[in-house]
Amino acid sequence: MEGGSVDDDSRMINVLLKDETIPCNSEVLDSLWVPNSPPPFHDSASMVNFENIRGENNTESPCFNTKMANYNNEFDECLHQPEKKRRLGEDQVKFLEKSFEVENKLEPQRKLQLAKELGLQPRQIAIWFQNRRARYKTKILEKEYDSLKASYDRLRANYETLCKENEEMKNEVNFLAEKLFTRENTNPCDPFSSISDSHQKKSNFSSNASAKSDVFDNSGSPHYDYTEGNDHTALLDLTADSSRVFESDCSQGEDERLFPKLEVESFDDLQPNSCNLGFLVQDQGTWLWQ
DNA sequence: CCAGTTCTTCCCATTACTTCA
DNA sequence: CCTGAAGTAATGGGAAGAACT
DSSP states (O other): OHHHHHHHHHHHHHHHHHHSOOTTTHHHHHHHOOTTSOOSOOOSSOTTOHHHHHSHHHHHSHHHHHHHHHHHHHHHHHHHSOOOOOOOOHHHHHHHHHHHHHOSSOOHHHHHHHHHHHTOOHHHHHHHHHHHHHHHHHHHHHHHHHHHHHHHHHHHHHHHHHHHHHHHHHHHHHHHHHHHHHHHTOOTTSHHHHHHHHHHHGGGTSSOHHHHHTSBOTTSOBOOOTTSOOOHHHHHHHHHHHGGGGGOSSOHHHHHHHSTTHHIIIIITOOOOTTTTTOOHHHHHHHTTO
16 A cells, blocks of 8 residues: 555655755755645645755745745644645646656656655655646546547448448349330230220339339330338248249240340349449349348 | 565555536 | 635545555
């Protein structure tokens, strides 16, 4: 426990001070200092900032005598009052910060030296470094959190984009499957009536009649309203059935008359892109819904 | 050499106090 | 002047490792 180390710190500093001649009765002041006891002096900058009041230069300062008088008046009171915390002085903190930048761990020798230079107790130096390490760690954690959050946000945006893309791919598969369905139910001898028949027949197949009627517009080119909802369950049935389109009674020649080069344009020429990912539509039908 | 004890330092959670808006 | 929030010095407990017996 650190309570023990406080005693040791005091012991150590006393040992050190015995070996060195420090003016102004610093030994007495230090030996008077007992942990948890009221500090002998209160300074606006520091709770036990002996350096500020006992330094050789300070004794020469005009304020010193006044200060000392006040301190003497308060001394007895202090001995009987609970300890009051004092913030470290600006210069002390600056000095400690510099020292912390060099090395954030504190060897005993360095602790004593800092304590001596700043006129603080070694215990205070140790505590300051401990708290400083804690603050540093908190800052690092905050930075890491911000970084992780930014990373998460990017991933999430990416994920949403992919979801959108996926939805578009589903719609495309829907569209192509429907085209197959249409072909399956087309009468090769009367292509135009067949198309309208197929529209009626498949009214139970998909969800949106308007979308179906739009498969072939006036220009005869297929198009599909991607914004409309689609019945994926029906699509599953459709994709299963769609394989039969190639077993149709219709001859190949008739097919070509109706949908010239349809297979080439619709399947074989599908280039790998963000929507089909390079897979054949047949394959997509199996993996897309898994 | 090993086991037990003591010492020292660290981290962590918390408290106590100061400062400031 | 009072008050709450934020910042920080200080405390206490536990863990780990080194030194000692």
